[in-house]
Amino acid sequence: MSAEGLRLAQTKMSQAGVPQAAIDVFSHYYAQLEEGATGLISEDSITPLTEVDHLDDTEVDPEAARQALSQTVLIKLNGGLGTSMGMDRAKSLLTVRDGKTFLDLIVDQVRRARAQHQVRLPLLLMNSFRTVDDTRAALAAHEDLAVDGLPLDFLQNLEPRLRADDLTPVEWPDDPSLEWCPPGHGDVYTALEASGILTTLLEQGYRYAAVSNSDNLGAAPDATLAGWFAASGAPYAAELCRRTAADRKGGHLAVRVSDGQLILRDTAQTAPEEMHHFTDEHRHPYFHTNNLWWDLEQLAATLAERDAVLGLPLIRNTKNVDPADPSSPEVIQIESAMGAAIEVFPGATAVVVGRERFLPVKTTNDLLLLRSDVYEVGEQGTVDRTVERAPLVDLDSSYYKRIRDFEARFPAGAPSLREATALTVHGDWTFGADVVVRGEVTLEDRGPQTVPDGTVLS
Numbered sequence: 001m002s003a004e005g006l007r008l009a010q011t012k013m014s015q016a017g018v019p020q021a022a023i024d025v026f027s028h029y030y031a032q033l034e035e036g037a038t039g040l041i042s043e044d045s046i047t048p049l050t051e052v053d054h055l056d057d058t059e060v061d062p063e064a065a066r067q068a069l070s071q072t073v074l075i076k077l078n079g080g081l082g083t084s085m086g087m088d089r090a091k092s093l094l095t096v097r098d099g100k101t102f103l104d105l106i107v108d109q110v111r112r113a114r115a116q117h118q119v120r121l122p123l124l125l126m127n128s129f130r131t132v133d134d135t136r137a138a139l140a141a142h143e144d145l146a147v148d149g150l151p152l153d154f155l156q157n158l159e160p161r162l163r164a165d166d167l168t169p170v171e172w173p174d175d176p177s178l179e180w181c182p183p184g185h186g187d188v189y190t191a192l193e194a195s196g197i198l199t200t201l202l203e204q205g206y207r208y209a210a211v212s213n214s215d216n217l218g219a220a221p222d223a224t225l226a227g228w229f230a231a232s233g234a235p236y237a238a239e240l241c242r243r244t245a246a247d248r249k250g251g252h253l254a255v256r257v258s259d260g261q262l263i264l265r266d267t268a269q270t271a272p273e274e275m276h277h278f279t280d281e282h283r284h285p286y287f288h289t290n291n292l293w294w295d296l297e298q299l300a301a302t303l304a305e306r307d308a309v310l311g312l313p314l315i316r317n318t319k320n321v322d323p324a325d326p327s328s329p330e331v332i333q334i335e336s337a338m339g340a341a342i343e344v345f346p347g348a349t350a351v352v353v354g355r356e357r358f359l360p361v362k363t364t365n366d367l368l369l370l371r372s373d374v375y376e377v378g379e380q381g382t383v384d385r386t387v388e389r390a391p392l393v394d395l396d397s398s399y400y401k402r403i404r405d406f407e408a409r410f411p412a413g414a415p416s417l418r419e420a421t422a423l424t425v426h427g428d429w430t431f432g433a434d435v436v437v438r439g440e441v442t443l444e445d446r447g448p449q450t451v452p453d454g455t456v457l458s
Contacts, residue, residue, distance in 0.1 A: 005168040006030050009160045012169050016180075019194035021308040022157035026183065029334045032314045034167065039314040041265045043277045046254035048284050049262070052240060054352045058228055065227030070119040071207040072226050073296075076106060076214040077185050077338070078135060079128030079156045083323075085364060086402030090131035092214040093138055094403065096361075096370055097377060103135070105217055107142050108381035113221035116380070121221060122147040122206070125214065126191060128156045128182045149204055154195045159183045161321060164330035170321050172328075178321050185290075186312045186336030193303050202296055209299075211292040211338070217370075217383045218359035219291045226293075228351065235298035236348040238264075238339060239291035241358050243281035246392065250287040251339065252278075253350055262350065263343040264288055268315050286350075288339055289358045302344060310344050312336040359383055364406040365393040372414035391420040391437075396445070399428045412453075423457075 006027060013023050082091030092102040100108070110123050123145060127135050132155060139145065139152050146152050158180045160169035172178045188211070192198040201209075208229060212219035219239075229237050238253060251266035270278045277283055303310070315335040322328040342348045359375075361367050369375070369390055370383065378384040400406045412433035417423065420437040427445025432453035441457045443449075451457065 005162065005166060006034075009162065009169050012160050013158075016158070018157055018159070019190075021194040022159070022183070022187070022190050024307065025187075025190050025309050026159050026334065028309050028311065029314050029336070030162075030167070033162075033316065033332065033334060037314050037316070039269050039316055040271050041254075041263070041269045041313070042271065043274045045257055046263065046265065047257060049253045049255055049350070050285060052286065052350050052352055055225065055228060056354070058351075060224050060227035060231065062223075064231065065223040066117045066119065068208065068226035068230035069113070069117050069121065069221065069223040071205065071230075072119075072221075073122045073124055073201055073206050073209050074110060074221055075124045075126065075188070075209050075211040077188065077212070078103075078125040078153070078214040079131055079182050079185070080213075080215070081130050082403070084362065084401075085367075085406075086404060089134045090127075090138075091361075092125075092131075093134055094361075094367075096217070096367070097375070097383070101138070102214055102217065102361075103138055105377070105381060105383070106214065107145060109217075109220040110145070112379075112381045113223075117223055120147050122150050122201075123152060124150070124197070125153040126156050126185075126188055127153050129158055129180070130177075130182075150200065151197070154191055154197050156182050156185075156191050157187050157194070159334060161319075161331040161333055164318060164332050167332070170329060170331050172321050175322070181333045183333075184315060184317075184335030185338040186310075186340060188338050189299070189303065189310055189341065190308055193300070193308050198296065198300055198303075202300060207296055209292075209294040209296055211294065213290055213360060215362070216289070216291070216358065216360045218355075218357045219289070220380065220382045222357075225351075225353070229293040232349060234293075234347055234349040235295045235302075235345040236342055237293040238342055238348075238350045239289045239293075239353045239357055240286040240350050241289055241353060241355055243285055243287045245281060247281060247287050248279040250289075251337070252284040252287050253342065254284065256343070261343050261346070262348055263313075264337060264339045266315070266337055266340075268317070269313065286352060289353070290339055291353075291357060292339060298345065310341055312340040312344070356382070356385065364400050364403065365395055367403075367406070368393055368395065368410070368414050369417065372417040374417050387418050389421075391417050392422040392424075393417075394422075394424045396426050396428070400425070415451075415457075 317333040320328045415435035422440040424442040428448045438458040
């Protein structure tokens with residue numbers, strides 16, 4: 001049945017106007033799925049990456065850094081809806097601080113870097129079919145942002161979700177949009193090439209790309225990093241951070257035993273019985289930030305050599321076709337990770353950067369911290385920590401997971417957390433204005449409660 005499934009999927013993609021390159025990549029992964037590939041990377045097939053350059057230990061000439069940034073394009077992955085927080089539009093349109101969204105702050109960072117270094121620095125967003133309309137409407141307010149000859153965005157490809165029982169494209173007449181999914185952020189390479197934007201960038205003299213997630217405001221334009229990457233001569237580089245006990249979920253780089261090549265291993269590629277190795281911050285001391293640097297010339301050459309199929313490791317993602325209905329058919333989404341491309345490029349490298357380069361917002365716990373006085377917006381548009389260490393925040397997911405519920409329980413904004421080490425909330429608590437948290441605070445579930453205005457919790 002799977003051969004027929006592939007034919008049906010290819011036809012469905014073609015009829016939807018999906019580029020042939022994306023269909024070829026999908027077909028590559030479909031064959032692996034048909035063969036029973038899981039994408040798992042065993043611990044005995046890798047050795048931990050323990051020796052890596054630190055940006056703090058390198059010296060970059062300021063003019064060389066400016067020159068490298070002048071040849072750099074900033075690419076932001078903007079395909080997520082923030083569904084884990086109950087959102088139904090682009091996550092980058094969520095208000096973060098001072099009435100500004102992620103997208104507003106990214107635009108501020110780009111403008112300030114342009115002014116400081118006198119560079120063009122184009123901004124390119126990779127939107128999905130679910131985020132493109134809202135994002136373009138928001139960008140319309142920034143009339144001077146686009147660089148001549150370049151768009152502000154390009155579209156991530158889409159692919160059919162496959163029934164788990166027979167690998168045919170699922171049909172869901174109640175909501176046909178649920179029959180489709182984006183193919184993971186590993187699609188960025190295919191989408192850049194198929195859209196023609198990669199060729200355009202090279203024709204206009206751009207040599208490097210700095211790539212990151214739009215919900216990570218730490219990944220601001222950085223001339224020093226651009227200069228370091230240009231001087232390295234590497235085709236590809238990943239930014240890493242030192243792991244702590246709190247960094248147990250993120251992927252990490254490792255060295256493949258068979259050929260000594262750097263590879264990325266993510267949670268979904270780790271067997272349950274080996275998760276104790278994966279989460280050991282001493283065994284694997286650095287985590288992968290998903291901030292990447294590419295040499296566009298070498299990327300274009302590799303894509304041409306491989307007919308646009310980089311062959312990144314498969315990620316098999318199983319879900320219900322309707323996330324709100326657990327009785328709906330199980331489907332498989334074929335995905336790949338952008339950072340897995342490190343194994344495609346001999347000579348690829350990595351660099352350890354400061355924790356300030358990694359500020360993702362995946363949950364409302366992260367959002368509360370970013371909105372609090374633990375952070376402030378600096379002169380370069382970056383979100384800077386105001387204390388030595390950010391406190392741990394753990395809000396009861398029954399009441400705070402969805403952004404609407406979260407906002408209702410902090411109507412006056414975030415409490416002061418500068419003097420806190422941890423805030424744990426069990427149950428339904430609504431916070432008044434000017435609340436201060438000091439030290440380690442736990443609120444227990446006692447039914448719906450209110451923290452009065454001006455309260456000091458300690």
